[in-house]
Amino acid sequence: MSERILSVLVEDKPGVLARVALTISRRGFNINSLSVGPTNIEGRSKMTIVTELESVEQVKKQLNKLVNVIKIVELDPDNTIESEVLLMKVSINKETQTSVIEKANLSGAKSVDVGQDYAVFELTGTSKELIKFEKLLKPYGIIEMIRGGRIAIQTKL
Amino acid sequence: MTKEKLSGAELIVRTLEHLNVSTVFGVPGGAILPAYDPLYDSPIRHILARHEQGAGHMAEGYAQATGDVGVVIATSGPGATNLITSLNNALMDSTPLLAITGQVASDFIGNDAFQEAYTVGLTISATKHNYLITNAEEIPQVLLEAKHIATTGRPGPVLVDIPKDILNEKANWTEPKLEDLPGYKPTLEANPKMIQQAVELIKNAKKPILYVGGGIIHSKANKELFELSTKYNIPVVTTLMGRGAFPDGNELCIGMPGMHGNYTATTSIQKSDLLIALGVRFDDRVTANPKFFAQKAKVIHADIDPAEIGKVREPEVPIVGDAKSVINGLIEKLGDSEIDTNSWLNEIKDMKENYPLNYNQEEKGPLKVPYVLEELQKMSEEDSIVVSGVGQHQMWISLHWKFKSPNTWLNSGGLGTMGYALPAAIGAKAAFPDKQILALDGDGCFQMTCQELITASTENIPLKIVVFNNGNHGMVRQWQKIFYNHRFSASELTHHTPDYVALAEAMGATGLRMVEKSDVKRVFEEMFKTNDRPVLVDCVVDPDDMVFPMVKAGGSNDEVILNEDDLKNI
Numbered sequence A: 001m002s003e004r005i006l007s008v009l010v011e012d013k014p015g016v017l018a019r020v021a022l023t024i025s026r027r028g029f030n031i032n033s034l035s036v037g038p039t040n041i042e043g044r045s046k047m048t049i050v051t052e053l054e055s056v057e058q059v060k061k062q063l064n065k066l067v068n069v070i071k072i073v074e075l076d077p078d079n080t081i082e083s084e085v086l087l088m089k090v091s092i093n094k095e096t097q098t099s100v101i102e103k104a105n106l107s108g109a110k111s112v113d114v115g116q117d118y119a120v121f122e123l124t125g126t127s128k129e130l131i132k133f134e135k136l137l138k139p140y141g142i143i144e145m146i147r148g149g150r151i152a153i154q155t156k157l
Numbered sequence B: 001m002t003k004e005k006l007s008g009a010e011l012i013v014r015t016l017e018h019l020n021v022s023t024v025f026g027v028p029g030g031a032i033l034p035a036y037d038p039l040y041d042s043p044i045r046h047i048l049a050r051h052e053q054g055a056g057h058m059a060e061g062y063a064q065a066t067g068d069v070g071v072v073i074a075t076s077g078p079g080a081t082n083l084i085t086s087l088n089n090a091l092m093d094s095t096p097l098l099a100i101t102g103q104v105a106s107d108f109i110g111n112d113a114f115q116e117a118y119t120v121g122l123t124i125s126a127t128k129h130n131y132l133i134t135n136a137e138e139i140p141q142v143l144l145e146a147k148h149i150a151t152t153g154r155p156g157p158v159l160v161d162i163p164k165d166i167l168n169e170k171a172n173w174t175e176p177k178l179e180d181l182p183g184y185k186p187t188l189e190a191n192p193k194m195i196q197q198a199v200e201l202i203k204n205a206k207k208p209i210l211y212v213g214g215g216i217i218h219s220k221a222n223k224e225l226f227e228l229s230t231k232y233n234i235p236v237v238t239t240l241m242g243r244g245a246f247p248d249g250n251e252l253c254i255g256m257p258g259m260h261g262n263y264t265a266t267t268s269i270q271k272s273d274l275l276i277a278l279g280v281r282f283d284d285r286v287t288a289n290p291k292f293f294a295q296k297a298k299v300i301h302a303d304i305d306p307a308e309i310g311k312v313r314e315p316e317v318p319i320v321g322d323a324k325s326v327i328n329g330l331i332e333k334l335g336d337s338e339i340d341t342n343s344w345l346n347e348i349k350d351m352k353e354n355y356p357l358n359y360n361q362e363e364k365g366p367l368k369v370p371y372v373l374e375e376l377q378k379m380s381e382e383d384s385i386v387v388s389g390v391g392q393h394q395m396w397i398s399l400h401w402k403f404k405s406p407n408t409w410l411n412s413g414g415l416g417t418m419g420y421a422l423p424a425a426i427g428a429k430a431a432f433p434d435k436q437i438l439a440l441d442g443d444g445c446f447q448m449t450c451q452e453l454i455t456a457s458t459e460n461i462p463l464k465i466v467v468f469n470n471g472n473h474g475m476v477r478q479w480q481k482i483f484y485n486h487r488f489s490a491s492e493l494t495h496h497t498p499d500y501v502a503l504a505e506a507m508g509a510t511g512l513r514m515v516e517k518s519d520v521k522r523v524f525e526e527m528f529k530t531n532d533r534p535v536l537v538d539c540v541v542d543p544d545d546m547v548f549p550m551v552k553a554g555g556s557n558d559e560v561i562l563n564e565d566d567l568k569n570i
């Protein structure tokens, strides 16, 4: 099954996230990623929901029934720019320190904090890039990692 | 403009008056108490239910009988949780409800305060929408919006939860005006292109069927439906929620299809080449296994709720719109077209003749529900409103009662809520004191909300109640007979306890009893003579009777079981 990305414009009202999440989970669908944040329009938030659904149509319609949901667009993967942020704390020691930082920098990650036995990196990219980065540093020992949820925007008007 | 300061509680009552609400149903309690004080002085009639589920069903009965919003009030915590069954019931049957619940004071919310329940969270999926009020000033606006959402588009229940401190907070009264709701814009007018496509299919159909449901009643489109059917000779099946949308007895009416539908209704859908589905949702009680449902038919599906279209069956022509506008569009575009359905109508007529509904009432044998119903209908008024519970009796009423007009059949279709009948009938009678209201209930269902008999007698609501006392959860017993080898686990109630006549008298109603055929007329005569208080008839009926026809759950509608003998073949 392929991924579907829904871009959902909602009213910035209490409980909207719960309503959306309930609507999706009621039908037993998994959410691969969900992110919410403000938009350039006051009182409006945008949710980016990534799911693997056979019939996204029914979920779209059910979400549309929610009074606080204004608009749902399914993004076309070929014309979509996607981005996600990752924070990772990796363990380091005198021997590994240089190669870890070098590898991270080559991957485009920023070192945001480096201590004696750990380093924290921030990376922004597509989910593929983030997964690649995780694999790359895994051998050194990942202490903690968080991903911020995918956001996406259509490239055409 | 001069503005007066009112308390949140006063704002509620003022807004309800402003919205022309004349009757509300409810039960008071700590958190909602401030609202009951101004209600005391208001011309609004408050009917004190004995349980919030009952209050909710009363509001539903009121709404289903009138087509207008029903209003129910409950307190926080247990008041709100008791209400949930009726909210979900209203959601499933698209009944417009406005529920107002008290909540613990804002500072206590989330602290597990006394009588705190997370009402908004609990009811997200049991309502069309819900609100938590955060300041008194917004009360008029939110109540107006809530009523608007409840009554427009696909109707449904909307709940407004109000913390106690906000009921006491002072704020200005300003007349609420409906503001733009960016995420709520129901499509009412059908797309003319879709109408045109539908018309092409209709013109070429040999075996069209109008498959209609509750949407016709909500849209008040029964006259338009009648014109569409009779002008172009298209037969009509009416779902459980659509009974009364088209008059029984008309030769084009085939009645209810589905699990306990009549043979002709279920089978004509299977034979049809075009289903014109209006305000229906292809419920599993109609379709059985959708794979085998109307396999030969193309489908035109019109509904006000876009999410219903394609949910179960992908239609050839999807139409989003209000049933009335859709039907008017079809009639206009069909114009003087003539659709030759003569041979189709003959085929249906033959089916009706060969597979009539039947029952066997022996002279000295136990009473059969269908017989009692036929006698009752002969003696009741033409426009009486029939309210039912859930079970065998419900199916028999839907099969055997001749419904002539919309809003005369109230039942719990989607959720199948036992205990609905009596309180819903009270709500209907409160709306129409001069109409004959008949609550025709099962003994099991009646026992779920029978305390509301006290509400009926103390509030002077003289309705007629018939309890079909088969001493059993009859529908459960029927399934146990068929699918569980006659092992009657936990389905027996007994005929004798409670003594319904004594129970009725204890609750301020008149109790009567009928046991055999010779009692029926006499007892109903007495029931209809008594109009100063509620009357309950304990109608003792055959515990072993079964509802037929029947299609197995998940089976095919091609396999209609007509009688007990047929069961041997399944």
Ligand SMILES: Cc1ncc(C[n+]2csc(CCOP(=O)(O)OP(=O)(O)O)c2C)c(N)n1
Residues within 6 Å of the ligand: B389, B390, B391, B392, B393, B394, B416, B417, B418, B441, B442, B443, B444, B445, B446, B468, B470, B472, B473, B474, B475, B476
């Ligand atoms: C609240 C609720 N609980 C359980 C059921 C399951 N149920 C469906 S019909 C039925 C029996 C109804 O009995 P009764 O009211 O006596 O009607 P009858 O079938 O005997 O006519 C039961 C238990 C239900 N529909 N609703």
Ligand SMILES: [Mg+2]
Residues within 6 Å of the ligand: B442, B443, B444, B468, B469, B470, B471, B472, B473, B474
């Ligand atoms: Mg019974």
